[in-house]
Amino acid sequence: MAVIMDGKVAAQQADQEFAMRIQKLKQQNIIPGLAVILIGDDAASQVYVRNKARRARKIGINYQLHRLDRGITQEAVLQLITQLNQDTQVDGIMVQMPVPKQIDANAVMNAILPQKDVDGFSFANIGRLWGNAAGNFPATPRGVLRLLRDYHITIEGQQAVVVGRSDIVGKPMAGLLLKNNSTVTIAHSKTQNLAQVTQQADLLIVAIGQAEFITADFVKPGAAVVDVGMNHNAAGKLVGDVDFKSVKQIAGYLTPVPGGVGPMTITGLLEQVIVLAEQRATL
Numbered sequence: 001m002a003v004i005m006d007g008k009v010a011a012q013q014a015d016q017e018f019a020m021r022i023q024k025l026k027q028q029n030i031i032p033g034l035a036v037i038l039i040g041d042d043a044a045s046q047v048y049v050r051n052k053a054r055r056a057r058k059i060g061i062n063y064q065l066h067r068l069d070r071g072i073t074q075e076a077v078l079q080l081i082t083q084l085n086q087d088t089q090v091d092g093i094m095v096q097m098p099v100p101k102q103i104d105a106n107a108v109m110n111a112i113l114p115q116k117d118v119d120g121f122s123f124a125n126i127g128r129l130w131g132n133a134a135g136n137f138p139a140t141p142r143g144v145l146r147l148l149r150d151y152h153i154t155i156e157g158q159q160a161v162v163v164g165r166s167d168i169v170g171k172p173m174a175g176l177l178l179k180n181n182s183t184v185t186i187a188h189s190k191t192q193n194l195a196q197v198t199q200q201a202d203l204l205i206v207a208i209g210q211a212e213f214i215t216a217d218f219v220k221p222g223a224a225v226v227d228v229g230m231n232h233n234a235a236g237k238l239v240g241d242v243d244f245k246s247v248k249q250i251a252g253y254l255t256p257v258p259g260g261v262g263p264m265t266i267t268g269l270l271e272q273v274i275v276l277a278e279q280r281a282t283l
């Protein structure tokens, strides 16, 4: 029976560590600043942004939310980003995804100064990840790595399979695992014999957006399985991409949904903001 990797507990522990790091920064008169831009009224995004605000404020981050109307023009969003780029009290800027159709997500993400791009979604930071340079990297993969480490799961030298190739999760997850010396395979919707591929994985990271798709027969006995999915099943219940009930019987470690990767995504974001503020303190 798998050990359940509790993202809520790991996130609480991380917040304690972050609060101490921020106390140190405050002694140098530095308060980490995070600006979040939320465009429109997507219900899930509002929940995520609220959770970020609560945790950020609790640990002492100066959090500002810029709520923009669903019909706002791209030009107005870019203007706000320019303002925030120039604000010396703002260490990190992020635009909550998804954005409405009239907004070009790539243009917006690349307008953020690479050093303030806390999401690590700009082409500059993507290049830094794959160029093996220091940079800002996306929150979910950062949070996943931290959770694996918290549970003392070996990453180096392990066979890692990432199912999903999104820009937000799949690709950066693969990049960070490679940076940490895993042997990485990316599988996706066109991968043939998917179960044969996933059965090789010591670390199986699933981000495909299909409710309870990965069942026990996709999993190597003893593997660490990380479920990044968030879907509503036919009964309206929030479930992951992994069939928790069957996979729990065979995996060595498994994340639940909710309470697994979700809270660690916010941890990944907050940590990146603090790192940027710590860098500001050395200037």
Ligand SMILES: Nc1nc2c(c(=O)[nH]1)N[C@@H](CN(C=O)c1ccc(C(=O)N[C@@H](CCC(=O)O)C(=O)O)cc1)CN2
Residues within 6 Å of the ligand: 047, 048, 051, 094, 095, 096, 097, 098, 119, 138, 139, 140, 168, 238, 257, 258, 259, 260, 261, 262, 263, 265, 266
């Ligand atoms: N600019 C970004 N947009 C989005 C990102 C991102 O990293 N950057 N990731 C996701 C949303 N997200 C953070 O922004 C996020 C998703 C889920 C959770 C979370 O805590 N989930 C809970 C369940 C919440 C619920 O009940 O619905 C859990 O899994 O326990 C936090 C953050 C897309 N957009």
